[in-house]
Amino acid sequence: MRRAVFPLLLGAVLLLPAACGTVSGPTPGATAAAIPTAAPELKAACEAIGEAYTKGMAPFAEAVAKAAGSGAPADRAQAQKKLGELATSIRTATAAAKDPQIVADGKQAADQLQKKAADASVFAALKTPDDASRLLGPQLKEWLSPVTSHCS
Numbered sequence: 001m002r003r004a005v006f007p008l009l010l011g012a013v014l015l016l017p018a019a020c021g022t023v024s025g026p027t028p029g030a031t032a033a034a035i036p037t038a039a040p041e042l043k044a045a046c047e048a049i050g051e052a053y054t055k056g057m058a059p060f061a062e063a064v065a066k067a068a069g070s071g072a073p074a075d076r077a078q079a080q081k082k083l084g085e086l087a088t089s090i091r092t093a094t095a096a097a098k099d100p101q102i103v104a105d106g107k108q109a110a111d112q113l114q115k116k117a118a119d120a121s122v123f124a125a126l127k128t129p130d131d132a133s134r135l136l137g138p139q140l141k142e143w144l145s146p147v148t149s150h151c152s
Contacts, residue, residue, distance in 0.1 A: 045097040046151035049106070052093035053144075056086035061136055067123060068132035076123040087113035094147060105146035112143045 063079035087110045094106020116122050116139075125131055141148075 041098040042102075042150065045094065045099060045102045048093040048096070049090065049147050049151060052089035053086075056082070056089040060086050064126060064132045064135055065129075068126040068129060071127060076120070076126060079123050079126070080117050080120070083113055084117035087111075087117060090144070090147060099150075102147070102150055105150065109144050109146040112146075116143060 060079065060082040063075070063082040067075040067079045069075075090106055090113065091110035094102055094110075097103050097106065122135070126135065
Protein backbone atom coordinates (compact mmCIF):
# COMPACT_ATOMS: atom_id res chain seq x y z
CA MET A 1 0.00 0.00 0.00
CA ARG A 2 2.69 2.49 0.96
CA ARG A 3 4.59 1.63 -2.21
CA ALA A 4 1.67 2.93 -4.25
CA VAL A 5 1.52 6.22 -2.35
CA PHE A 6 5.19 7.11 -2.13
CA PRO A 7 5.86 7.50 -5.89
CA LEU A 8 2.95 9.94 -5.97
CA LEU A 9 4.34 11.71 -2.93
CA LEU A 10 7.83 11.90 -4.34
CA GLY A 11 6.59 13.35 -7.61
CA ALA A 12 4.48 15.92 -5.81
CA VAL A 13 7.25 16.90 -3.42
CA LEU A 14 9.77 17.33 -6.21
CA LEU A 15 7.41 19.21 -8.51
CA LEU A 16 6.67 22.25 -6.34
CA PRO A 17 10.23 23.15 -5.27
CA ALA A 18 11.50 22.60 -8.82
CA ALA A 19 9.00 25.13 -10.11
CA CYS A 20 9.70 27.75 -7.44
CA GLY A 21 10.44 31.20 -8.71
CA THR A 22 9.70 30.51 -12.33
CA VAL A 23 7.22 32.12 -14.62
CA SER A 24 5.41 30.73 -17.61
CA GLY A 25 7.71 29.18 -20.17
CA PRO A 26 8.74 30.97 -23.31
CA THR A 27 6.65 30.91 -26.37
CA PRO A 28 8.05 28.91 -29.28
CA GLY A 29 10.68 30.95 -31.11
CA ALA A 30 11.30 33.36 -28.21
CA THR A 31 14.86 34.52 -27.74
CA ALA A 32 16.68 34.14 -24.44
CA ALA A 33 16.57 37.92 -23.90
CA ALA A 34 12.78 37.90 -24.22
CA ILE A 35 12.27 35.26 -21.50
CA PRO A 36 11.17 36.95 -18.29
CA THR A 37 12.75 36.03 -14.97
CA ALA A 38 11.06 35.96 -11.61
CA ALA A 39 11.53 38.81 -9.19
CA PRO A 40 13.74 37.97 -6.19
CA GLU A 41 10.74 38.47 -3.88
CA LEU A 42 8.72 35.88 -5.82
CA LYS A 43 11.60 33.46 -5.79
CA ALA A 44 12.02 33.84 -2.03
CA ALA A 45 8.30 33.33 -1.44
CA CYS A 46 8.21 30.26 -3.67
CA GLU A 47 11.24 28.80 -1.95
CA ALA A 48 9.54 29.29 1.43
CA ILE A 49 6.38 27.63 0.10
CA GLY A 50 8.44 24.78 -1.31
CA GLU A 51 10.22 24.26 2.01
CA ALA A 52 6.92 24.26 3.91
CA TYR A 53 5.44 21.81 1.45
CA THR A 54 8.49 19.54 1.55
CA LYS A 55 8.58 19.59 5.35
CA GLY A 56 4.86 18.89 5.81
CA MET A 57 4.02 16.65 2.89
CA ALA A 58 5.94 13.49 3.80
CA PRO A 59 4.42 13.15 7.30
CA PHE A 60 0.96 13.86 5.88
CA ALA A 61 1.38 11.30 3.10
CA GLU A 62 2.61 8.67 5.54
CA ALA A 63 -0.36 9.29 7.81
CA VAL A 64 -2.78 9.08 4.86
CA ALA A 65 -1.20 5.82 3.71
CA LYS A 66 -1.45 4.36 7.19
CA ALA A 67 -5.07 5.50 7.59
CA ALA A 68 -6.01 4.01 4.22
CA GLY A 69 -4.34 0.74 5.16
CA SER A 70 -5.75 0.36 8.65
CA GLY A 71 -9.01 2.30 8.63
CA ALA A 72 -8.45 2.92 12.33
CA PRO A 73 -9.96 6.11 13.75
CA ALA A 74 -6.67 6.97 15.46
CA ASP A 75 -4.83 6.75 12.13
CA ARG A 76 -7.42 8.96 10.46
CA ALA A 77 -7.08 11.47 13.29
CA GLN A 78 -3.31 11.48 12.79
CA ALA A 79 -3.78 12.19 9.07
CA GLN A 80 -6.10 15.08 9.95
CA LYS A 81 -3.51 16.44 12.38
CA LYS A 82 -0.74 16.24 9.76
CA LEU A 83 -2.89 18.11 7.23
CA GLY A 84 -3.45 20.82 9.84
CA GLU A 85 0.31 21.03 10.36
CA LEU A 86 0.82 21.38 6.60
CA ALA A 87 -1.73 24.23 6.63
CA THR A 88 0.17 25.97 9.41
CA SER A 89 3.44 25.60 7.49
CA ILE A 90 1.92 27.11 4.34
CA ARG A 91 0.40 29.97 6.33
CA THR A 92 3.73 30.71 8.03
CA ALA A 93 5.71 30.48 4.78
CA THR A 94 3.50 32.96 2.96
CA ALA A 95 2.79 35.40 5.82
CA ALA A 96 6.17 37.10 5.41
CA ALA A 97 5.97 37.45 1.62
CA LYS A 98 6.45 40.96 0.26
CA ASP A 99 3.69 40.45 -2.31
CA PRO A 100 0.28 40.97 -0.67
CA GLN A 101 -1.32 38.65 -3.21
CA ILE A 102 0.94 35.78 -2.13
CA VAL A 103 0.07 36.51 1.51
CA ALA A 104 -3.65 36.46 0.69
CA ASP A 105 -3.35 33.33 -1.44
CA GLY A 106 -1.29 31.62 1.26
CA LYS A 107 -3.99 32.39 3.78
CA GLN A 108 -6.65 31.08 1.39
CA ALA A 109 -4.75 27.81 0.79
CA ALA A 110 -4.03 27.36 4.49
CA ASP A 111 -7.67 28.05 5.37
CA GLN A 112 -8.78 25.42 2.83
CA LEU A 113 -6.32 22.87 4.22
CA GLN A 114 -7.37 23.66 7.80
CA LYS A 115 -11.04 23.30 6.87
CA LYS A 116 -10.37 19.92 5.25
CA ALA A 117 -8.27 18.85 8.24
CA ALA A 118 -11.24 19.54 10.50
CA ASP A 119 -13.63 17.59 8.25
CA ALA A 120 -13.65 13.98 9.45
CA SER A 121 -15.62 12.90 6.36
CA VAL A 122 -12.58 13.64 4.16
CA PHE A 123 -10.61 11.05 6.08
CA ALA A 124 -13.46 8.58 6.64
CA ALA A 125 -13.26 7.85 2.91
CA LEU A 126 -9.70 6.51 3.25
CA LYS A 127 -10.13 2.79 2.74
CA THR A 128 -7.90 1.82 -0.20
CA PRO A 129 -4.67 2.93 -1.88
CA ASP A 130 -6.81 4.55 -4.59
CA ASP A 131 -8.53 6.66 -1.93
CA ALA A 132 -5.13 7.75 -0.62
CA SER A 133 -3.94 8.58 -4.14
CA ARG A 134 -7.02 10.72 -4.79
CA LEU A 135 -6.51 12.62 -1.55
CA LEU A 136 -2.78 13.09 -2.14
CA GLY A 137 -3.18 13.84 -5.83
CA PRO A 138 -5.97 15.92 -7.34
CA GLN A 139 -7.63 16.99 -4.09
CA LEU A 140 -4.46 18.23 -2.45
CA LYS A 141 -3.40 19.94 -5.68
CA GLU A 142 -6.73 21.77 -5.75
CA TRP A 143 -6.44 22.85 -2.11
CA LEU A 144 -2.92 24.18 -2.66
CA SER A 145 -3.66 25.83 -6.02
CA PRO A 146 -3.87 29.41 -4.65
CA VAL A 147 -0.18 29.34 -3.72
CA THR A 148 1.17 27.00 -6.35
CA SER A 149 -0.18 29.27 -9.08
CA HIS A 150 2.58 31.75 -8.16
CA CYS A 151 5.34 29.19 -8.37
CA SER A 152 4.81 27.35 -11.61
